[in-house]
Structures are given as C-alpha cells and as structure tokens.
Amino acid sequence: MSDVLDRPDIGHNAGDDLKVVGTRPIRPDGADKVTGRAAFGADFNMPGQLVGKVLRSPHAHARIVSIDAKKARALPGVKAIVTGADFPNLADEFHEGGEAASNLRDLAMNVMARDKALYDGHAVAAVAATSSAVADEALALITVVYEVLPHVQEVEAAMAQDAPLLHGRMFTEGLEARPDKPSNIAKRNRIARGDLDAGFAAADVIVEGRYTTQAVHQGYIEPHACVASWAADGQCSVWSSSQGQFMVRTYCAKVLGLEISNIRVTPAEIGGGFGGKTTVYLEPLALALSRQSGHPVKMVMTRDEVFRATGPTSGSVMYVRLGAKTDGTITAADVELKYQAGAFPGSPVGAGSMTALACYHIPNFRITGWDVVTNTPKVAAYRAPGAPISAFAVECAVDDLALKLGMDPIALREKNAVRDGMKASYGPTFQNIGYVETLEAIKTSPHYQIPLGPNQGRGVAVGFWFNVGGESTAALHVGEDGTAVVVTGNPDIGGSRASMAMMAAEALGIGVEKVRPIVADTASIGFSMLTGGSRTTFATGMAVVQAAEKVVAELKRRAALIWEVSADHVAWREGVAHCLDPAKTDKPPLSLEAIAAQSARTGGPISAQVSLNAQGAGPGFAAHICDVEIDPETGGVTVLRYTAAQDVGKAIHPAYVEGQIQGGVAQGVGWALNEEYIFDRDGKMENAGFLDYRVPVASDLPMIDAIMVEVPNPRHPFGAKGVGEVPIVPPLAAVANAVRAATGVRMCDLPLSPPKIRAVLDAKEG
Amino acid sequence: MSQLDYLAPATADEAVKALGGAGARAMAGGTDLLVQLRAGRAKPNVIVDLKRIAGAVGIRQEAGAFIIGAATSGAAIGEHAALVKAWPGVVEATNLIGSTQVQGRATLAGNLCNASPAADSVPAMIAARAVCVIIGPGGRREAPVEAICTAPGRTSLAPGEFVLEIRLPARPARASDAYLRLIPRTEMDIAVVGAGVSLVLDGAGVITDAQVSLGAVAPTALLVADASLALVGSKLDEAALAKLDAAARDACRPISDKRGTAEYRTKIAGVLARRAAAIAYSRAGGQA
Amino acid sequence: MAHVIAPSDCRQFTGGLAEFDVEADTVRRLISAMEARFPGLGDYVDRRMAIAIDGEIHQDAWSSPIGPDSEIYLIPKIGGG
Amino acid sequence: MSKQHVSTIVNGDPVEFLADPGMTLLDALRDELDLTGSKEGCGSGDCGACSVILDGRLVCSCLVLAPEAEGRRVETIEGLAHGSELHPLQQKFLEHAALQCGFCTPGLLMASKALLDVNPDPTESEARYWLAGNLCRCTGYDKIIRAVMDAAAELRQERV
Secondary structure, eight states: OOOEEEOTTTOSSSSSSOSSTTSOOOOTTHHHHHTTOOOBGGGOOOTTOEEEEEEEOSSSSEEEEEEEOHHHHHSTTEEEEEEGGGSOOOOOOEEOOSTTOEEHHHHHHHHSOSSEEOSTTOEEEEEEESSHHHHHHHHHHOEEEEEEOOOOOSHHHHHSTTOOOSOTTOOOBSSSSOOSSOOSEEEEEEEEESOHHHHHHTOSEEEEEEEEEOOEEOOOSSOOEEEEEEOTTSOEEEEEOOSOHHHHHHHHHHHHTOOGGGEEEEEOBOSOOTTTTSSOSSHHHHHHHHHHHSSOEEEEOOHHHHHHHSOEEOOEEEEEEEEEOTTSOEEEEEEEEEEEEESSSOOTHHHHHHHHTTTBOOSEEEEEEEEEEOSSOOOOOOSSTTHHHHHHHHHHHHHHHHHHHTOOHHHHHHHTBOOTTSBOTTSSBOOSOOHHHHHHHHHTSHHHHSOOOTTEEEEEEEEEEOOOOEEEEEEEEEOTTSOEEEEESSOOSSSHHHHHHHHHHHHHTSOGGGEEEEEOOTTTSOOOOOSOTTOIIIIIHHHHHHHHHHHHHHHHHHHHHHHTSOGGGEEEETTEEEEOOGGGTTOOOEEHHHHHHTHHHHTSOEEEEEEEEEOOOOOEEEEEEEEEEEETTTTEEEEEEEEEEEEOSSOSSHHHHHHHHHHHHHHHHHHHHTOOOOBOTTSOBSOOSTTTSOOOOGGGOOOEEEEEEEOOOTTSTTOOOOOSSGGGSSHHHHHHHHHHHHHSOOOOBSOOOHHHHHHHHHHHHO | OOOOEEEOOSSHHHHHHHHTSTTEEEESSOTTHHHHHHHTSOOOSEEEEGGGSTTSSOEEEETTEEEEETTOBHHHHHHOHHHHHHOHHHHHHHHTSSOHHHHTTOBHHHHHHTTOTTOSHHHHHHHTTOEEEEEETTEEEEEEGGGTEEETTEESOOTTOEEEEEEEOOOOSSEEEEEEEEOSSSSSOOOSEEEEEEEEEOTTSOEEEEEEEEESSSSSOEEOHHHHHHHTTSOSOHHHHHHHHHHHHHHOOOOOBTTBOHHHHHHHHHHHHHHHHHHHHHHTTOOO | OEEEEOOGGGHHHHTTOOEEEEOOSBHHHHHHHHHHHSTTHHHHHHHHEEEEETTEEESSOTTOBOOTTOEEEEEEOOOOO | OOOEEEEEEETTEEEEEEEOTTOBHHHIIIIISOOTTSOOSOSSSSSOTTEEEETTEEEEGGGSBGGGGTTOEEEOGGGTSBTTBOOHHHHHHHHTTOOSSOSSHHHHHHHHHHHHHHOSSOOHHHHHHHGGGSOOSSSTTHHHHHHHHHHHHHHHHHHO
16 A cells, blocks of 8 residues: 655664554554544533533624614523623733734734624623523624625735725834835735845746635634533633544633632543634534533534634735746745635644745745735644645745646656755755655555546646654553553543553553553643644654553563662563673563562552653645546546555654645645635625535545655654654645646646636637 | 424325425425524424325336435435436536435435525426426416426425426437536535536437426526527437537526626536536437 | 854844853753843843754753754753644 | 424334423433434434444434334444444444544444445445535545445355
8 A cells, every 4th residue: 555665774762673663553543433422522512511602703703883682581491691892901901822923912802793793693791591592592682783884805906005904003013114005915024145146147947836725724623612600609611523623621721710720621522623723613612602601611602603713724826936047946936825714814824835845955035925814714833834825835936837848747856856965945955855766656656657538637746844843742651460541631632642542562572452541631631732743743742652661661670679789780671670780691571461469569559650851843845746646628637546655754654644645635625625714795705604615525536645754753762753744735735736747738726626627729720 | 493394194185284284394305494594594484394204215217207205315316227328417417416424314305396506407397398296276287397496495385395206308319418516625515506408419419309497597497499509400410519518507696605706607507507418418329 | 162053033132233152051051051142132032932952952951961062052942832 | 393203213222201392302302311322423414423323214303303212123323232342333443443533433333334235245336425515624534444345255255
C-alpha cells in the first residue's frame, strides 16, 4: 500500500531495534468506538440538566438596539436567559495561540455579541429551559431590535476606503506609520529578502496571476456540544468536546472572570476538530446559564449553527509574480496575500506568508500579508492554518512557470528546493528536512509513470508546515501487576492514545497491550496545550517517553534494592532488569512485573510525571500528484488518482500517519473542487448544511496513496515530526494544476466547480 | 406549545378523513417532511403516515402496467426486477434520490408531492407518462404526473387529497427510458439539471414515440414537446440529437442560485437530454 | 555575539534596524538585552514572537541556550490546527 | 402535545417508550433508550452518522419519526457485536485503522453491514456509492473502503 523510504545516514535515533514504534497495533480506544460506547460531546448528561439554546443574529451587520426577553422569561420551563450584558467587559489581552492569536476581548464578544452583531449567526442571547421545545419557544419570544448596518464580506471590498467599518477603533498594525483613520485592515505583515527589482530584472521568464479562494469549514462531523454545571459554591464542571480541555478552562475563566481552580473541564471524545475546536463557543454560555438557573445546562449545536457561527478558515485574494532564468532558477518572487479574518482580527495570513515560499530557495522575494475583518464568522484554525491558501497561489504560479519553461514540474521544484543548511523564506536555517526526498518519492512513484488518456490531466504541488512543540504533561503509573497507565492532557482526535501507549511501551520495553493510555481532565493531569499544530505525538510524546525513562530509572533502583546491589549495576533491557554486579551474577533477571509486585516493600507506588515545553519540532514537507479527468460538456471533474509523499520523521503508528495524510488530502480536494461559503445579498449564509456545503463523499475519491518518507527529527526520542497539518497544503494546487493540464486553461478561482470549468472551456472554444 | 399529532391510518378512507383537518400533512417516506419540520419550514398539526395503509407499500402489475404504492421506498423499487427491466429510467431516477439511507424511505409519491423543481424522479415519471391515482374527500381520480406540481412547493392536490398510487403504463417491445442528472459531487446532491427520456422504436430502429422531460430548469419539471418532435421519425442521428439539444435548451426557464447559474443549467439541459436519449435508445435496442 | 534578525513588525522598536548583535547565552538573557537596548522590543518578542535559534524554533522557552555565534530569527508564533 | 406509547424491537429486545409525535427515532434511541451510539451530525439525512437498520432497510434515524417504529425492528450499532465478540466489520475497521475520531464510525458500520447483507461481494465502486451517504471527514475513506472489502471477503469465507 505504501512505501517507506528511509535515509539511514540520519537515522541515528530511529529504527534501532524498535519493537513497538513503527508497528500497527489496534488502537486502545478502538473497541469503544466501533461499538458505540465512546462518549462524545453530546453523549453525556448530568442529573437535572436543562437544555440551552442560542438566539443568533439574522443579520450580517447590525447594531443591537434592544433585547426584550420578558415574555420568554415568563414562559413556564424557562430557567435562565443571558445576553451580552451578563458577561464582563474585557480589556484587550492577547492569548497566544500562534498565528491565530486571540484577543480575549474579541473572543468574549464572539461568544456573545455586545452592542453589535457582526455576522449572520452571531450569538445575541441564550436560554436554558426544561426541554428543547420550551427553549425553542423561548427563543422565538425574545424580541431583538436591530439597526441593520451595511455589511462587507469580500476581502478586497472590506479593504476599500469607503467600506463599512466593523470596528471603529481598529488602526492597521505593521505599517511604517500608524494610519490616521480606522479601517477593516487589522494588520499588514511583510517578509522580504534580497533585491526584488534586480531579481525580476535578472529573470528570462515571468509569470503572474491573481488567485482567489473561498471560506471553507473544517467540517468535523460532530457538532460542538457541552454540559456545564455551576454549583452554588462557585465550583464549575464542564464536559465538552474540544481540542484542549485546558484551553476550554482558560477561556471560560477569562470570559466569565473566574479563577482557573474553580473550573474542572473533562474532555469528551472529540468527533473531529481540524483546528475548529481550538476555541470556545458554547462552554461560557452554558456556564452562565447554569449560574443563573442553578441547574446543569447541556448545549448542542445544530449543523446550521456550526456552519454559521463557528470557524471557517479565510477566503482570500492573492497576487503572485515569479521570475526565473531559462534553466529554471527562480530569481524573484512577489507575493501578496489578503485573508478574511471574519468578524475579529486574526486570520492566519501570518502563517500563510511564512509558508508561502518555504519550499523554495529564492534570493529575492517579498511577501506581503493583510489581515482583514469582514462580516463573516470569525475564522478559526483549520489544519496548517493559512498555508493551503498561499500554497494554492504559489504552486499554481510555479506550475505555470514550469509550463512556460518547458520543464517537468517536479524538476523545476527540485532545482529550486530548500535543503539542509539553506535559510527558510521566513528566516531560520533548515536542518534535517526531508523535502527533496518527497520530490524524489513522487517522481519515482508508479503513479507518475502512468500514461494519461484524453481529457485527463496531472498536477503536482508541494507544501510546508512548521509543526510545533509546546507545553505538555504526561504521567506514567505502574500497576502492581507490571502493567502501566499513561495519562496525558491531550484529547485524542486521530489515534494519539495509540501512539502514546506505543512510545511508553517502547521506552519501558514492554508490549503495547500492557499500557493503557488515558486522557485526563484538567484536575487530574498537569497543563497541556491543546491538540493541534501536529504537536501531540511530538511534544506530548516527548513527555511520555521522559516519564517512561524516569520510571525505568526507578525500576532499576528498585531492582538494585531487591538484589542489594548498586543501581549502577542494574541494566534495563526489553522490560527486564539485569544484574551486572560481578559479585552477584547468579541473580536471575527481574521483570517489570516482578519488581512491581514488590513495590510496597521497595518504596511504594512506581510512577513518574513529566511536564515540559517541547522545542525543536521538525518541519513537515509534502509533495503530491493528482490526476483528474474532465467531462468537457458538463465541466465535471473526476479525481482519478492521488499520491501524497510526506516527510514524517518517524512514523510511530504508520497506519494513523497514512490516515492523517489521506484525510488531509480529502479535505484539500474538497476545498479545491466544491466547498465554499455562499452568502446571499443580505450577507446570510445560503448553504449552511451538508447538502449544499459539499464535503467529499466516498464515491468522490479514489484510494489515496500515502508515501511516508522518514527523515528523523533528532529532537524527538524516536525521530517523530508532526504529520497532521502538511497533507492539506498541496492538494488545492495539485488539483488545480491537474485541471489546468486537462483543460489547457489556468483557473485561478476556487472552487473549481463544474459551471466554472464549463465556462472556461466555452471561452476557450471561442 | 404547538400541537402535533401523528396518525398512521390503516385504510385510505381513514387517511382521507385525517387529512381533512386544518394543518394536516401526508407523509410517505418522510425524508423531506422531517427536514422541513426540523427547520421550522413545515408546521403541521397532524402528520398522516401513509405507510400503514393497505396497498400503499408494494408494486403490482396489471396488464403490463406497474402500480407502485405511494409509500413504496426507492430501495424496494430498485429491487423489483420486472420494473427495472420495463422502466430502467424511472428506477434509476428514483434511486438517485439521496443516499442509500434515504432510499430506504424516500418514495415516488413523496418526491412528486414535495414539489421541488429539482426532484429526480419527476422528469423520469413525466417522460414515462406516469399517472397518479389520487384519493380524496371527493373520491378517487387520476391525473398525469405533470399535472401535480404547480409551483415550487405547491401541488394541484385539493385539501384532503393524497396520491395513493403511481401507475407506469405497459411497455411495447423496443421501448425504454433513461434519466440523467448533473450534480457537483458524485452523490448526495440536489440535481442542478435532470433529464428524463422515454422512447419507443419500430423494428428498424426508428423512433415512433418520444417523451422528454427536464428538471431543475423551471419552477416545475417540464415536458418538452419540441424535444419529442425532434426525435420522432429519427434513428437518433446527429441531426436529431442536435435538434433535441436545441429544443431542450429553448425550453429552459431556469434561475441562478447557489446550485448553478441559469446559463449553465441551460447548456447542461441540452447535454443531458442528448445523453439520456442515447442511453434510452440503446436500451430500447436501437443501434446509433 | 548572537546575530538577531528582526521582522518588520519588530522594527517599530529598533528604529527600523533589521539586524543587530546581542550578547546573550539564553533566551531569557536575549529578551532582557533586547529590552534594554530597544525599550518595548523584549516585551513584544516575549509575548508575541517565537525565536528561531540556528534554525530551530523555540516558543516560550527562556532557558533555551544560545551559542556565541548563534543566528537568531524573530518570527511570529506558530499554532496550527 | 400528548405523548405516544411506542413498542418496538431494538437489537432483538422488545422495548417501550413514550414519544412526542414529532420526536425522531434518533432522539428516542439516544434520549429515551440511552443508546447513544447513533450520532447526530446534521439532523437532515446528509451525514449518515445516525444510520440504523429499520425492518431490514438502512435509514437515517433522524429522518424517522419515533412513533413510526411501532411494531418494527430496529438494529443499532449497540447490537452489531455478538456479546463481546466483535462483528467482522468492527474487527476490520480496527485492523485497518479505518477510524480516526470515530464519530462517523457507528453509522458507517451499520451502512456497511446493510451493504454486505444485500451484496456480499461488492466492488470498490459499489461500496463507495453505497456509503456515499456516510460522511467521514478524517480518513479520506481509503481505509474505510479497504476495511469493508476485507470484511466482505472474510464473511464470504465464513459462509463457504
């Protein structure tokens, strides 16, 4: 199914007699998930709970003149109603979550509108009632008087001088001089190197284009859901589906003005997130309703609410200009990126800028990014946030360059590829990267050799994502029978419990079936940053391995005690202590089980906890090939074949690494072909459901061949690099380049839906 | 609180009585009604489930005609070998409605009476000259399928009336039909354009009878008379296909919406009419 | 001396200076030294930026060591999906 | 709004519950019978997470009214395994890593079971089209299709 390419010269910490890492055991949470027992966000109930629901703005931009909830309050069964007035007004305070860093003031206003509703679906009030029907009736009885304001949704329209302003107090950051007037442009960022004019002057060939993408949703199948209880003594409990229970705790504390120790958040199984569950929407509302009503409150979004009120990623307008020598050497690149942020600042344009040219070694370039607020839902992180968008523009332009130069698209990319020791476009010098290896892998793949038929086309594109580390905690407890429990604070979205158990088992030298991995609530394990940014296997895995190493040290100490030797004379191999004391060579080895059985006598329970802030996550690179066939009469596109090669460092559980790659590709194909937010003239979302927001279905896709290239990351005990983000970066352009090859026409506006393709074919016919 | 009752009458007469009240809605498969209920677009007082009426579920043959009970699921229709052989176009149109799951519930009568301009089975039924058997306070009457929908979401059924059966006529030899639709994905979408074609050939392969119907290009599914004229007398040669394409496009009165532009729909109507005709012709034993 | 390269949004503190040398053997000392030399910069970097030391990205990592000839890139913090 | 008494068979066992006439079978399963394995992803029949088998037919339980279940047989994910022995589909989903978050998994398993009940030897294309009503956002469907095909092969072996 997949090839594994090892590069042994760098593999100093991987592949050394690994017994567990690199195998494909059945995931420890699997049986619960195939039998319906796994408890997701909406599967939990508290005694006496009420049903909470949200009243949402029907307007894209409106001043909230008044909210009259008297009739609703009088309805029997209504126990609480909250509006913006029930939440503290927060000062500007940045909570660093990376490129989508959130201002907590904005977060609070996104959770519940104050004086203005900034998008169709913005929460303006919430009720808690004894039943769903009563809650619905109560929502209908709340009278909100709106003063409808002009709205703006397209990014370039929002940047215009005369655009309606979302926030009167926003002055563009990042310009040479602070502007004298507010605007919708939150920030400009710029990365540059060399002499752009000289670079273009040195070019023999220049290509350029304007590219657009539409807002797309993460599309997790599980709607947001939580149950929250605010007890009379102020102790709060939250059960919710999110990418980080500690994130939920922090944000609830900030939005509601609570102390962190008063909030305990228990992570439910999470039904997909892809970045979309890295923030809160319902939890603070449920807590506020619980406080007011004195009952636990359960809230579950409808699919319509998920689309209208939770984070899509940005729509964009982009300009790319590339110059190259006839031999393919790229001499200059000028990239301008304009990203929708939605109602509040914080589009991922910064990451989009930093990743845009990260696969290329280009002496002269300039990348300019604009973060622009619009009357659309506040964007949330979506898998490699910002990177697929800018990669779409750049990879289409590189494809055009290859065509103009008459070069093979992979050869052109190889010629300009970043390699170890070269400076990344965003600054630092690359080390231990496996980019050219992924190019080599697709070039030599069987897929690249298959001849194409009529109306078929092949596209190539590459992608980059940084991957991150960060704060994680892991605890490892050895049971008296020699089995172990590994506890972490990271929700398991895609099988991370399996990789945690595998890494612990490897480090302990025992079978993976002897290790049970648990994801604990915020009161039961130390702080861990959320599951996202492809950090869990790397950073939390590092904590797990270090905890296991501490346990091994302790086991050796216990064995030494049992044998009455020095701990220096104990060796730990494959889960067994060996006595090295020359005077006591008769001591039979002691298994973990045997040592654990003596733990009471030798000092008590054997366990270890490690909290760390992991640094040195290795960047991820991917190279993809996509084949499509066009129906020239209808403009329909069929994806015939797809191959994705990626540097994964070291695949801990290869099946779930392949799964990450395949899933990212599928999302990217959907983004390229059919997914988009469609708004009507009044700024209301027209396709807030899975019928008309068209995510790929099983019959839309072929098998997706995942090629894992393993160039180990020396900072990780087994060489792992994050794998979840980068697979979504190349597909937009890989599909678009395949469509260009099949039609002979470059299309620059996503999605490449049938009407658009038929229109360009008609235009081509003349 | 809004009142809602659910009734599942065992006879057509009881159903007529139940449907006589204000705010009553007939439910066959329920795959449209339940979505409308949830979205608040339908607010009936009473839901009258037709599935327990004797004869409402099932397919029987009478003198070569097929009588399909109103509450017969798409899945059951797809499993009926004789029906598939006689009316492959109607069956494939029916089986395109929604997912496998929706096929377990969705019905021809429901697809028709929901009165969506984009209903997949309707153009196929119109092309097939299907007839509805309607029961109501005034007794029993029959009406051709094309007489049922009057506008999006509206039907010609009188209060208290419901479709009990759909009849597909007997087929002569060398006759067949086909239905094609265009959707952006491969499944799970509403038709951007649908085209149903039913043909009868003579021994020489000349088309002696043709019915062409288009969906999603006007407020209701269209019966395109000029398209029939384009085909009759031909062996589906290039000229006939070109005339068919033109007639189909001429008949279109589409809107532009989130699912497709008017211009695109019009072009595709011609494409699909041609392709469906070719399939029907081949199925009927013609050699193009 | 470690060599620091600052992106455009940091240059509001440096009077437009894009590159400079700093004596520091840890990130904490780097931040202090930058704050001393360009008031506001150390605090801004501490809150908003990640620090790439010889190509390896460090976030919120005061104790990370800096070599005498290290190349320091100040870059925006990275999160992810 | 008077509740209706519903008697039905769920996973082979007779059960009774009271339902509002507008309640869906999905809500009845989840809220009245505590069978939360069936999930709601959309409430409109577009995602398949609530798939159950009703009188032998695969349906979205969100598109069935609870009172319609009167006297019928409902099969849910909770009844797929035989006691503690997993159904071959469940086992193959685990072996092929055909789930990541697992939210769509119960619906996909019920849909796959319905497929293999009527078509023990599906082609890849038949499996993909049959399962098109079950959205999965994590896997790209690759491993799901492989698991279904492998389970089909195993079930055919068992029948021989």
